[in-house]
Amino acid sequence: MPTTGCCRIHIPPTLVSIAISRSAVRRVTVFRDDDAESAFLVALTEIVANAIDEHVRLGMDESIALEIEFGASDVVRVIDSGAGLQARSGSTGNAPSADGPLERGRGLELARALVPAIEFDVTERGTTVTLPLAGFGIVR
Numbered sequence: 001m002p003t004t005g006c007c008r009i010h011i012p013p014t015l016v017s018i019a020i021s022r023s024a025v026r027r028v029t030v031f032r033d034d035d036a037e038s039a040f041l042v043a044l045t046e047i048v049a050n051a052i053d054e055h056v057r058l059g060m061d062e063s064i065a066l067e068i069e070f071g072a073s074d075v076v077r078v079i080d081s082g083a084g085l086q087a088r089s090g091s092t093g094n095a096p097s098a099d100g101p102l103e104r105g106r107g108l109e110l111a112r113a114l115v116p117a118i119e120f121d122v123t124e125r126g127t128t129v130t131l132p133l134a135g136f137g138i139v140r
Contacts, residue, residue, distance in 0.1 A: 004071025010063035011048075013055030021048045021066050021078075028070050032137025040136050043114040044076060046107035047129045051080045074133040081126040 009024060011017035022041050031037035051064045065079035111131075112118055119130040 006067065006069045008065055008067045010065055012063055013052045013060060015049075015052065017052060017064065018045055018048050021045075024066060025068060025076055028068055029074075029133065030139040032139060036136040039114045040131070040133065043111040043118065043131060044078075046111040047078045047131065050107055051078055051127075054080070074138055076131045076133065078129045078131075079126065080128075 005028075007024070007028065009020070011020050021044055025041065025044060026037075031040065048064070048066075054060075055062070055064070062081060065077075065081075067077040067079060069075050069077075115131050117132045117134065119132075121128040121130070
């Protein structure tokens with residue numbers, strides 16, 4: 001029977017959280033090859049960096065949650081209970097636009113290209129970004 005579970009860690013809105021996030025995913029996931037691992041981790045890096053950037057920009061000290069579900073669902077979620085991506089998109093319930101006036105880079109666009117099934121759940125309570133691991137050849 002395959003192992004299933006979930007781990008959730010709270011990471012500070014600092015750059016060290018990028019390394020923590022990548023390391024946490026590597027601890028519970030084995031990718032089929034280096035290209036698949038690199039693609040997923042670049043997308044994760046962009047999402048975590050975006051959340052950190054928004055926290056710093058808005059002067060927020062609240063942590064960002066990283067949730068990894070493995071087994072039946074195999075997803076990674078970045079959960080930002082602050083304004084986060086909502087502040088950039090100017091709307092609720094929709095994926096943020098990469099064309100927004102505050103966009104400085106192409107991180108969200110890159111994340112979407114690397115993980116096409118990425119989902120953004122933007123509400124007044126914050127933003128949850130779900131990155132499915134399906135299609136990355138997870139080895140169990």
